[in-house]
Amino acid sequence: xxxxxxxxxxxxxxxxxxxxxxxxxxxxxxxxxxxxxxxxxxxxxxxxxxxxxxxxxxxxxxxxxxxxxxxxxxxxxxxxxxxxxxxxxxxxxxxxxxxxxxxxxxxxxxxxxxxxxxxxxxxxxxxxxxxxxxxxxxxxxxxxxxxxxxxxxxxxxxxxxxxxxxxxxxxxxxxxxxxxxxxxxxxxxxxxxxxxxxxxxxxxxxxxxxxxxxxxxxxxxxxxxxxxxxxxxxxxxxxxxxxxxxxxxxxxxxxxxxxxxxxxxxxxxxxxxxxxxxxxxxxxxxxxxxxxxxxxxxxxxxxxxxxxxxxxxxxxxxxxxxxxxxxxxxxxxxxxxxxxxxxxxxxxxxxxxxxxxxxxxxxxxxxxxxxxxx
Numbered sequence: 001x002x003x004x005x006x007x008x009x010x011x012x013x014x015x016x017x018x019x020x021x022x023x024x025x026x027x028x029x030x031x032x033x034x035x036x037x038x039x040x041x042x043x044x045x046x047x048x049x050x051x052x053x054x055x056x057x058x059x060x061x062x063x064x065x066x067x068x069x070x071x072x073x074x075x076x077x078x079x080x081x082x083x084x085x086x087x088x089x090x091x092x093x094x095x096x097x098x099x100x101x102x103x104x105x106x107x108x109x110x111x112x113x114x115x116x117x118x119x120x121x122x123x124x125x126x127x128x129x130x131x132x133x134x135x136x137x138x139x140x141x142x143x144x145x146x147x148x149x150x151x152x153x154x155x156x157x158x159x160x161x162x163x164x165x166x167x168x169x170x171x172x173x174x175x176x177x178x179x180x181x182x183x184x185x186x187x188x189x190x191x192x193x194x195x196x197x198x199x200x201x202x203x204x205x206x207x208x209x210x211x212x213x214x215x216x217x218x219x220x221x222x223x224x225x226x227x228x229x230x231x232x233x234x235x236x237x238x239x240x241x242x243x244x245x246x247x248x249x250x251x252x253x254x255x256x257x258x259x260x261x262x263x264x265x266x267x268x269x270x271x272x273x274x275x276x277x278x279x280x281x282x283x284x285x286x287x288x289x290x291x292x293x294x295x296x297x298x299x300x301x302x303x304x305x306x307x308x309x310x311x312x313x314x315x316x317x318x319x320x321x322x323x324x325x326x327x328x329x330x331x332x333x334x335x336x337x338x339x340x341x342x343x344x345x346x347x348x349x350x351x352x353x354x355x356x357x358x359x360x361x362x363x364x365x366x367x368x369x370x371x372x373x374x
Contacts, residue, residue, distance in 0.1 A: 021057025021076070024049045028064035046088070050076050056110050061086050061117070070098045075108040075144075080116030083150040083178070087118040095128050097121050100144065101135025105169060108135055111142035119160075120152035129162040130182075137171030140193055145173040153182030156205030156234075162187045168218040174199060184210050190218040197225045201232065206241050208232040212274070213249040220252040224259065233265030233293075247279060248272030256284045258343060263291040268327065271299040278303070285309045286343050289327050295320060296327030297335075304332040309348040311339040 024037030030044040039060075043049050046066055049059035058077040063085035069092060072078070080086030090097050097119055100112075119130040130151050137143035151160035160182040163169045170192040178200045179185035185201040185208040188194070201208035208229045213219040224245070233242030244261045247254070247270065261268045268289040271279050283306045289296040290313035297318075299305050312318040312326025317338040320328025329335050339346030 021054040022052065023058045023060065024053045025060050025062070026066075027062035028066070046070055046078070050074075050078070055108075065089060067091055069094050069096065072098065072100045072112075073102065073106075075110045075112035077113045078115070078117075079113065080149075082116045083118045083148060086116060087120065089119075090121045091123055093123055096132040097124060097130045099132045099134065101133065101169075103134060106135050107138055107170075108144070109138060111137045111144060111171075113145045113147065115145070115148045118150040118152055120154055121158065122154065124158040127159075129159045131161045133161060133163050133169050133172065136169055136192075140171050143171040143173045143195075145175065146177060147173070147175045148177065150178045150180065151182055151185070152180055153185075153205070155181050156183045158182065159184045159187050161185075162189075163191050164189055168192045173197075178202070179204070179208065181205070182208075184208070186210070187212075188219070188222075189213045191222065192218065193221040195223050195225075197223065197227065200228045200230070201244070202228075202230045204232045204244075205234055207246045208244045210241075210246040211248075211251060211254075212246065212272070213251065219250060220254070222251070222254040224254070224256045227259045229259065229261045229264070229268075231263045231265070232261075233267075235265065243267035243270045245269045246272055247282070248274040250278045252278070252281050254279075254282045256282070257286045259287045261287060261289045261292075261296075264293060266292070266294045267298050268292045268296040269298070271301050271305055271331070273300045273302075279305065282306070286339070287311070288342050289313070292327045294328070295330045297329045297333055299331035299333050302332070304334055307333040307335045308337045309339055310335070311342045311346050315340045 025039045025042040026046050026049040027042040030042035032044045032048045035041050035043045037043050037052050045068055046061055050072060053059050053076050055074040061080045063081040065087045067089055069090045160179045168190045173195045176198045181203045183205045185204050188211045190213050229244035232244040242265045244264045279301055286309055288311045296312055297307050314324050314326035316324030318324055318326050318329045318335050320330050322329045322335050337348050337350050340349050
């Protein structure tokens with residue numbers, strides 16, 4: 001190989017290395033001034049590690065408690081020692097504990113991961129967030145992934161994860177996390193191509209998962225699968241917001257399947273009629289929806305929703321405007337088939353032939369029957 005070729009190869013290798021970033025280490029025993037980011041001589045702060053790792057790099061954060069709010073403006077893998085070992089917290093004031101991106105909602109050049117942390121705070125309040133996502137992954141194959149973390153809302157004091165309107169935060173995976181005692185586990189606005197799967201939401205003060213947007217065309221391609229929602233909502237906020245899931249605004253192409261939704265204070269799932277409501281192509285199937293204080297599924301919009309093949313807690317099917325005595329349904333819900341046992345063992349069976357639908361304006365409208373709160 002001649003000299004020009006050697007120079008070209010060297011430049012190419014440097015470019016690849018720069019794109020991949022560096023791997024650095026952070027520890028509570030480290031030092032930002034004298035450390036070099038190696039495992040034996042780590043940095044002290046996560047912010048220092050993020051800056052030194054660069055775009056595409058990885059920051060390995062050791063066990064311990066790190067009192068530092070973070071702003072991440074480039075794709076960096078942030079890896080803790082496990083949610084039971086590494087905690088990011090803040091005793092300061094601000095809008096968030098961890099911010100990824102900014103108000104311009106940049107599309108990062110590569111995917112990134114946040115994994116293996118507990119996020120909590122003793123000073124953030126109800127309208128503030130443990131994690132604010134304001135950036136997009138470049139493709140579905142290179143997403144922003146948040147996995148294996150605990151979002152500790154400190155008895156309903158703050159939200160777990162939030163996105164805000166404008167721009168559309170795209171290509172995101174939220175997988176295998178625990179949201180405990182958050183005001184809202186997740187509040188999404190303008191979200192495109194999200195995979196929300198394998199998470200556990202417990203004791204949400206208001207709603208475990210709220211997806212509400214007024215940005216037309218900015219929320220679609222959402223998959224909510226194999227999550228557990230337990231004891232969502234409280235008497236303090238008993239309304240359509242006291243639910244496991246609250247959906248409203250312009251949402252298209254959403255699949256809600258194979259989730260366990262149990263013991264919601266008021267509602268399991270609410271489809272909320274609000275400004276610019278258009279909940280077309282929303283499918284709610286093969287879920288276990290039981291123990292809801294009012295309705296297991298309440299659709300207050302003018303568009304019928306597919307609610308077939310769910311387990312409502314009784315083999316006779318859903319109650320309310322349904323034919324059975326399980327969790328109630330209300331509004332325009334197609335629940336003409338249901339599971340005769342809990343998913344995955346239950347079989348999808350049709351409603352009895354004697355079930356009567358009343359025709360109104362060409363739509364099958366079921367008379368709603370309400371029961372009191374538990």
